[in-house]
Amino acid sequence: MNRPIRDCLLVEDIPATRIWLETALTTAFPSIAIESCGTIRAAQKLLDHRTAPFSIALVDLGLPDGSGLDLLRRLTLEMPETLTIVATIYDDDTHLFDAIMAGAQGYVLKDEDTDLIGSLLARIGHGEPPLSPSIARRVLAHFRASTVVSEPDEAGLTARETEVLTLIAKGMTVAETARLIALKPQTVASYVKTIYSKLNISTRSEATLEAVRRGLA
Template sequence: MKYRIVIFDDNKNRRDSLRTLISMIDDMECVGEFEDCRQVLDKIDLSQPDLVLMDIDMPFVNGIEGVTLIRTKYPTLKIIMQTVFEDNDKVFSAICAGADGYILKQTAPNKLLDGMREVMEGGAPMSPVIAKKVLSLVKIQDRIFSKSDFELTKRELEILKYLAMGYSYKMIAEACFISYATVNTHISNIYTKLKVESVGGAVSIAINKGLIKID
């Protein structure tokens, strides 16, 4: 089985480089590449990808707007945001839009491929600098969590915190000394309680509602 990848990036050289990289990998194929997010739903309908590589800064319709539109029809489609920016507002907007991972464009190709596989396995890859930005946003939201608001258990809050830190399911399992399947079950419960369908949505709620606090 090959993962079907679509690229949204206004830089043709970068689109060509990404397509070439993906074509060299046995378990991936590029099924579409576009310079912006105009008619984004039509493009997704046509290409039927498993994963979207989405640039943030594009003309006409940018990546954050594109993800928001995609989520109206494809709430579970995997999306990785790519950016050269380290701006808090853009990171926060990308999280709220519901992307599954956030990777800087200058990330090494092998790390990008690892991140793509990780997100397909249910993880939430982040470049270290992006993870730090997320943590700073969580620290800013220094409010007290009321357990009755969402009825999250102590373990679910712990796992939600790890998700916000960019941990993969495997990393969470190791940190919590539980099985991968148990992590999957907890995250499914988190999604149900928060009424979201993606890691990005869960982290967005966590940040906006002050559900977690990073020491």
Template sequence: MSATPVRVLLVDDQALFREALATLLEVRPEIEVVGAAANGAETLDRVVELRPDVVLMDLHMPVLDGIAATRRLRAEQPGTRVLALTTFDDDEDVFAALRAGAVGYLLKDVSGDRLVEALLAAARGESVLQPSVAARVLARFAELLDDAPPRPQPLVVPLSDRELEVLRLLADGGSNREIATALFLAEGTVKNHVTNVLAKLGARDRTQAALRGRALGLV
């Protein structure tokens, strides 16, 4: 549990859903809901005003959609993380959100515990992908490899067996906590392994590490 609550801005054009999310999250001591917005344009103003750690962003909204708002936030407020939360899991939305700078992509059927865990991870700068979305990202990357398969290059410092296990679970969309449970490790130990994996792969985040691992035939 974080000592300081993660400050979250809720963004969705449906007032009832915003209120339900706020009710769900406000009872969690790890989370502080600092405000809400109904569209992307309003989000930009609210982020400047409220300085949230994470924006929980819907994608399909009037005035300015979530993709465009995410792109603006990435350029103008790089310290604020964006976590997409949407009903839609089609390829166009997934890849557009990630290209725009979202650190994660979740569907609205996610459990409350998983959502809180994802918000905490996003605040730490970790990528968070729903397993079905992670699988889709890797599948799309595999298609690109089929068109022009690169020759796998050895890493300067190879991954250990344990780091390979962590990488494969990470690529399946596992959070640090889920990886720790699967490997019977402490969550802090997993965090250290993830840091080492990112460094050895030259990846800036978990999504890039999964893609890099796939390119090298490690995943």
């Protein structure tokens, strides 16, 4: 489903990079209105006086006055309609999954060329999450490794149930798990209920122990 992209909150402290990202945004969406900030403080002040949600927010993680994760959390809480995207130099698992858990729905690397970034962003209009190719491969590799089970599961867990067990054993909430694997929270909650029933357990700590026993955590 196409979604209209009218405006963007861009948070990037380096002027040349900010101009470069603005170019990528206007390449993807020629009529987009961009509100640019160089610090968390400036972005927070702008949000304090903003009533309507932005269509998208493009946020750097390493800002001079703090972490862009704080802005992601605020946007996710106060403007859930805003599609939040990270634009960063960090391509490691820690930054990637911290951003996803904070609410990021896209993750692009600033070492890509402008045309590729513009192409990735343009997919938003068609409901596709913008992910740099190396980031998409990293996400797939993470879950492929997380869901490998060396022996047949004696409790009869499905592949999806095993995936959910892995994530909740890592300490993720139902909402975070749902966001990460693109399911509704109530669907994940149903999976958790089924997992608990199949494993004959009733607490998260027991689920974690079962995940460890299966080599998932």
